[in-house]
Amino acid sequence: MRWERVVLPRAQEAEQGSEEAGGSGKRWAHTCNAIKGGRFLYVFGGFGIDYCQTNEVHVFDTVEQTWSQPTIKGMPPAPRDGHSCTNVGDNLFVFGGTDGMNPLGDLHILYTSSHTWISPMTRGEGPEARQGHSAALVDKRLFIFGGYGKSPDNGDEVYYNDLFILNTETFVWNKPMMTGIPPSPRHTHGCSTWKNKMIVLGGEDGCDNYLSDVHILNAVSCFFLSTIILFLLSFGLSTGHTLPPRAGYLTITFGKFLLVYGGYTEAQKPYDDLYLLDVESAIWSTVTTAGAGPSARFSMAGDCLDPVRSGVLIFVGGCNGNLEALDDMYYLHTGAHGYLSKQSQPIQGKFQARVKETFGDQYTIETAIDGKPLRGIIFSSKPSTLPIPFSSSSRIRTCGDSSAVMPNGYYNGESEASGSIQPDSADDGQVDDVDGIEASEPHAEPAGPLPVSNVTQPFDGCDLDKVNQPCSSNVLLNFYHKYNF
Template structure:
């Protein structure tokens, strides 16, 4: 998660499905130095497979789990971490919260958090929920039953629209659905060029474009304990066009193939781009490297 000139890392795993810690690590992007933050308040227990999103200077964490099997040790708590004071707050919203889940996705539209899908006790889900920050209220949004329940999907906002991209629904998928947050209606995009199927990839947006980076393209035969086949390519789609996905051509040294990493938009040397941290490689090794891809639209 990048907020201003700092990147924040919370939770995750180093051994398959074993939460590593509840320490918040911070990378100062101006000095290129890492630090462990001293945090107070309602500090979450160690967990992984949660989602994170930022509004202003606050990082929100929802869900996640502590177990290996689907639904095992899952949470549905929502935490706010103020990056100015380093204070955690366990929020207690009104309304009906999403059920406990992991490997879901979260995005922000106009001071609302949106949570989509993921893996729960009953299996893979396709539901959508919103959290209004101002009123501290959860609200369930309409479900599109045409969307197969999935984990590891991408959820990204472009303007007031949300886009659900690909994910794992028993197999890697490539479909794209749009949710209009004003009319609360779903539509499936018919694209000339489809995204190669994948899940647990990095996703972000710039202007009217959605950018997808890396991800799992072939599931592991060991389930959640092993590494699948990973990609090292990136694709870009203009949401104002039906042309679909275009392979990104880049210079410099491309990071090794991986999935399960985090990406976030940021600026470096006065250029817009994408910051990448960590992930899981083809040898099932958890990574802690950082990369930056400068993007000119």
């Protein structure tokens, strides 16, 4: 991958109906959305212009390499930052954020074809006012998840892990009944869509814990894939580098890849690294880039410019370690079909796993590859006070000493917990009775078969009797696809 800083040519004569602009200005916690196949990039809102929130709209033409500030008709949203802005076709749906004093819960639509703001009348149960939430579009439904706001009773901060869905044709809100194990309440997390699924990762909770966990929501059934299974998918069977806990980073999806850039664990220590998740193979990778890239920052905005500029991502603004707003802009050339450097290879072997015990929201799993046990610790999304001691057997437990680590891959202060599962090469023992996966799910069950229930065959067609026949690290993922979770 290769960075390229966008150096703008001298300003040209503004088009009729627009005001010339040399750029979007210094800002952070703003949004930018690519429309018309990546031709135009719309930047809205954010904090930093005159050290306050803004509701200005700036447009960057990625072909002409020029900025403009079009004249917008209709009643604009109040100035804000920390909002979400989602493409529905070439229209932009803006929800929530903060005006600097209070969280917002209003919905606005910018029709880019006519440059007109509208505030649609909605029906149904909508989200409480919030900021730092995420939004994702699946088909014609807008999903709003998480964030934080204020209690109407005492004004204290309230952190959310609820889910609301807006039908973008009828403007009816719905609060669906979620099943499975949802992510813990959080804000400034990452969110993306892949096929008919929504992926939620990382962020910060109400106790100043920084997270690195990954959750997948089946947007059709509103079923959250169990955290413990997802850890096996995304971390436990990968030799790659997992994402360190963080919040305030930028997540961009292109094809089957989900790219994470920047973020922070402390306001004075932002990141400038790149991580890539191959959603299909469930492998995290660090990315090595050429060229001078952006400085360490958080709360930047960006989008994918495909298909006009194939394999090009764009990054705009953000906030540095001195809490200064930035106005620079970079392209990231990913290469053909999302090429990435140093992609990790999966562990090869016959994978076997079984849920042995359940303790409320916690699980014990026994796993093995080619008969060799795997060892490690992962955590459920709900903390438990059940005192379950560790044993010397090869088990993956979802509870532990809370004084040493935090659940969900938290980072708190100077302590850090890793959710990855590492093979124990020193132990050549066997795991008893692991003929596939068996699981008991203590939570509400979705309609249809459970993803881990009385399975006696490996997920990718490997023969359990042929020990030497390798199975790749996506065995659980293949099973996940089979049942459309």
